[in-house]
Amino acid sequence: MRIDVVSIFPEYLAPLELSLIGKARQDGLLDLAVHDLRSFTTDRHRTVDDTPYGGGAGMVMKPEPWAQALAAVAAAGPERAEGTGKPVLIVPSPAGERFSQAIAHELAEEDQLVFACGRYEGIDERVLEWAAEHFTVRPMSLGDYVLNGGEVAVLAMVEAVGRLLPGVVGNPESLVEESHSDGLLEYPVYTKPSSWRDREVPAVLLSGNHGKIAQWRRHEQYRRTAERRPDLLETFDAGHLPRADRTAFGELGYDVVDGRLQRRPNA
């Protein structure tokens, strides 16, 4: 996969040289380049922003440097036959679609991702309209809070997508049993010593009974998800749960009705 990131703070993306993503780049599994938006300006002051039409606080990013930068990274991207897909342009913004594990999986199938890091009040909207001719444009939010710019969001999204690329995570098994892979939060984990500061590891994990361990872990996922993210249970497919799992949900205050979990009133 090819990833291009355009930013006025290229140094902000230095962590992408570290850890699993850095290693994936070294190993040739991921071809990632960071570009300085200012190098696509033509004026002496390398201006990237201006005051907003209509008034208001802050500055808006000018369109032309963005068009130059995006045209350059699209032209340098992987070759594709006439009429086949476009690169995906991701524009981090609190006004975007909410990023998720499902979207990370979708993006991991693409051959080129381009990230356009806005700063200030954002990028002139016409850039996104123009870019739609050359890219599949996806404004994307990390969550309902405001960052100072897109760079931190790009670090998160590149890591979430990059670790799904074949060969990046050493043991692909570890991608299966983790939070959000099955619509639930992950179960709690423990390591040695089995007794630590008067706290014991749950006995079932020392039992060697793999069936019981798997069941305990599933039930812990249900308990955690009900406690921390009950919204995830609204879409959980409870149609084919074993009896013990229905009982576990029952104890958490949920009934299974037509394959869906339903919170019992007053539970």
Ligand code: ADE
């Ligand atoms: N830029 C500023 N805030 C953001 C957010 N919540 N998600 C993605 N990009 C952003």
